[in-house]
Amino acid sequence: MPGIDLHHAYPQLFSHSEAELVTSLQGPAATxxxxxxxxxxxVPVTACSYLLEGFAGRYRADHQGRRQLLGxxxxxxxxxxxxxxxxxxxxEIEALAPATVSALPxxxxxxxxxxxxxxxxxxxxxxxxxxxxxxxxxxxxxRLTGRPRIASLFAETLVRQYARGLCGLNGCPLPISQTDxxxxxxMTPVHANRMLGELRQERICLFLDGRVEVMDxxxxxxxxxxxxxxxxxxxxxxxxxxxxxxxxxxxxxxxxLRQVAARS
Numbered sequence: 032m033p034g035i036d037l038h039h040a041y042p043q044l045f046s047h048s049e050a051e052l053v054t055s056l057q058g059p060a061a062t063x064x065x066x067x068x069x070x071x072x073x074v075p076v077t078a079c080s081y082l083l084e085g086f087a088g089r090y091r092a093d094h095q096g097r098r099q100l101l102g103x104x105x106x107x108x109x110x111x112x113x114x115x116x117x118x119x120x121x122x123e124i125e126a127l128a129p130a131t132v133s134a135l136p137x138x139x140x141x142x143x144x145x146x147x148x149x150x151x152x153x154x155x156x157x158x159x160x161x162x163x164x165x166x167x168x169x170x171x172x173x174r175l176t177g178r179p180r181i182a183s184l185f186a187e188t189l190v191r192q193y194a195r196g197l198c199g200l201n202g203c204p205l206p207i208s209q210t211d212x213x214x215x216x217x218m219t220p221v222h223a224n225r226m227l228g229e230l231r232q233e234r235i236c237l238f239l240d241g242r243v244e245v246m247d248x249x250x251x252x253x254x255x256x257x258x259x260x261x262x263x264x265x266x267x268x269x270x271x272x273x274x275x276x277x278x279x280x281x282x283x284x285x286x287x288l289r290q291v292a293a294r295s
Contacts, residue, residue, distance in 0.1 A: 032060050034083025034131055040107025040195055041157065043265050049150050056140075057081060057133040063126050070111045070124040078134040080110035085130025086206055090214065091122050100215035102165060103127075103188065103207075107195050112158055115140045128206035128241070163261045172217040175256065178226045180216045182255035185236055185243045190259050194268050200248055200275055206241035230254070252276045 038050035045053075060083055063069070069080055069087055082104050089102040101122060104110060111120050115137045143151040164187075171183050188205050192198045207215075213223040231237045234246045235254055245251055259272060 032057070032083065032133065034060070035107040035195060035197070037107070041153075041160075043263075044153050044156060045150075049147075049153070052147065052150065053135070053154075057135050060131050060133045062129060062131045065126055065128050065130075067126045067130070068123065069126060069130075069132065070114070070120040070122075072122050073119055075119050076111070076114050077138070078136045079112050079114050079140070080132045081135055082106055082108045082110055083131040083133060085132075086127045086204070087124055087130055088127050088207070088211065088215075089122050089124050098214050099217065100211060102161075102168060103184075103215065105188070105191055105195070106197060108161075109135075109157060112154065112161075127211060160263055163263065167261045177216075177218055177222055178229055179255055180218070181212065181223065181226050182230065182235070182251055183257055184212070184215055185238070185245075186251055186255045186257040187259075187262075189243060189245065190262060190264070190272065193272075194262070194264050200245065200272075202242055202244040204241060205238070205243050209238075212238070249276050249278060 032054055036050040037045040037053055038047050058078070070076070072091075084106050086106075087104040087108075087110060088100050089104070090098045090100045092098045104124070110124055110132065114120055140151070140154065143154070167187070171180055175183055185205070189198065189200065189203045192203045193200055198204065209223055209227070210220050212227075213220040216223060218226075227238050233250075235250050236243055236245045236247075238244075251257075259269065264272070
């Protein structure tokens with residue numbers, strides 16, 4: 032099956048054999064287009080989805096249709112694991128880019144409670160890790176101001192992917208629109224555009240063509256007031272981040288900087 036398995040997504044939590052067992056319970060991989068609905072609020076489901084490749088977002092909308100992006104899903108995330116007990120999602124989930132997902136039947140998850148109780152417990156630990164990220168999103172949008180808010184989202188997205196071996200520390204994929212970014216950070220697209228310009232002009236990071244390029248990682252972390260404790264990273268990953276965050280400037284490829292200059 033393509034994409035990342037549970038062992039590589041959560042190396043501290045799932046062994047190779049446990050990841051293989053979960054993979055064996057999943058249905059065939061399916062590729063969906065951007066903006067495809069992976070879950071709809073209030074619609075009963077009998078399986079949850081696992082994101083093998085691509086990105087997805089959780090959101091709710093007010094009565095005027097104005098959306099708030101509630102969370103960002105990266106490869107190795109379960110899309111809607113709580114539906115196994117709740118029966119349906121309470122929010123919308125859609126692919127933000129081409130994505131590959133596989134279905135894990137609720138019945139198969141429930142059977143693990145008897146057949147593999149340790150693995151069953153670990154799946155619910157995943158929901159606790161997801162909840163920790165969701166709490167941090169509440170803090171970010173409730174306490175941080177505009178530029179730190181965007182810097183924090185970039186830092187989180189970079190670190191989460193780095194911990195799964197999906198990128199280095201000089202940049203990461205983030206295939207979302209500027210409107211998506213504004214919705215994730217609780218601001219207007221105009222405000223988000225201005226904050227992005229300031230981060231670029233100060234040579235902290237830039238957001239271009241579905242990627243975040245990091246020019247100065249320590250300054251990005253400081254600007255974001257970023258502490259990765261809520262991500263419960265493996266100790267070696269956390270130590271590596273601590274070392275790099277105290278280090279020097281990480282320079283983005285000059286070609287990318289020239290692209291930005293040409294568009295400015």
